[in-house]
Amino acid sequence: MPDQPSQSIAAPFPAPPPFYHHFTKPNLAQLRRIQKDTPSQPQPNGNGNDHTDSSTSESKPSIDVLSLPPELRYLLPPRPPTPSSTYRSFGSHISLSAPELTLADAGIEQLYPTSPPPQTSSRVEGEAPLPTANPQPHLIALARSMLTTYLSLIGTLSLNPELFGDRVDDLQTICYNMHDLINQYRPHQARETLVLLMEERVEGMREEVRRVREGRERVESVMRELGVKNEEEVGGGLVKEEGKAEDGGDQSEKQRQRSKWRAMEREMEGVS
Structure with a gap:
């Protein structure tokens, strides 16, 4: 039989970035020497104001990353992102200043209330809807609705499988609403962490x-x-016992x- 090409098994996790080899003690020591020799300049405190003083600024060495050797460039942490920065998620560029996307913005029906009843609500007209104070009862209700909708889907598939679309759409809407309610726990989760x-x-x-x-x-x-503990120091030495002979006293001590x-x-x- 002809030799078949060997099939290599892919790694379950991606390999680390290649620049992790640069994080060595000699490179870190060299970077510290460069930072020590570089004059420091006051850095703004992050409020967007270029004017800084000694009380609100921090002096940091201004090092040009491109002037460093290639093995030292990765040792400097990147600058904090600005509000106008963007990040990439699943191939899409998302702005940090973009408002949080709601169910209504995504064209999904919202199945739970987000504001008090009209007779007790003090919300100004045109204001954004208030978050749910306690999402737990709404999550329980949506979980029960999901169970009944799933049972209805099973019955529909047993009678007329072609009518499954409406029940699947209902399940998808319920899942979106449950995920939106779960996301309201994220700030609490961050604080507790x-x-x-x-x-x-x-x-x-x-x-x-x-x-x-x-x-x-x-x-x-x-x-x-x-x-x-009870001995006292006199002239940098310990007090010798009375009556101790001079010859051999130091050796025994x-x-x-x-x-x-x-x-x-x-x-x-x-x-x-």
């Missing part, structure tokens, strides 16, 4: 402080047991100090 990250950070710092305090207590306990340090090192190894 930040809260969780901050709580984890605080908990990690508290755990680190607790371990440091435990290590300090163990060291103090060892020092108390060895009698080091050094041996005691070495034994104390060895005991403390053993305790610190247990802490770490």
Whole structure:
């Protein structure tokens, strides 16, 4: 049989960008040296005003990216996007300043209310509709409607399959409305995510402080047991015991100090 070409299995995930090889310690050190040698210029505080002062501006080195070697250009973070910037999503360019698209703008029927009843509403005429205060009951109602519509679709397919179009359109409209209600939880989700990250950070710092305090207590306990804590320093040296002979006194003192340090090192190894 003729040799068949080997079929290579595609990777389940795309390869990382090639410029990640440039993020090395020598390149970072070289970039820091360049930033240190480059004169700093005040940067605006982001309010769109070119006039800056020392209280509202931050001095950063102004480095021309094109003047850097190719291996250092990717180490500089890009500038923050401006309100007039655009980003690409699924092949479409979307502006950051574009208003949020509503169901009415997309030509989809809205199945849930977005404002209070007319007799209690204080909304000005022409104002944008208010978001739903509590989307949960509307989501439950839409989920039940989706279930009944699906059962109706099954019955239609069993009797006359050619009439499935209306039920499929109804299911699609219900799904669009449910997704729009779910998107109203996004700000709350972002806030809760930040809260969780901050709580984890605080908990990690508290755990680190607790371990440091435990290590300090163990060291103090060892020092108390060895009698080091009650000794006083005089002229940069420890007070020698009364009646200690001059010959061999320094040597015995050094041996005691070495034994104390060895005991403390053993305790610190247990802490770490």
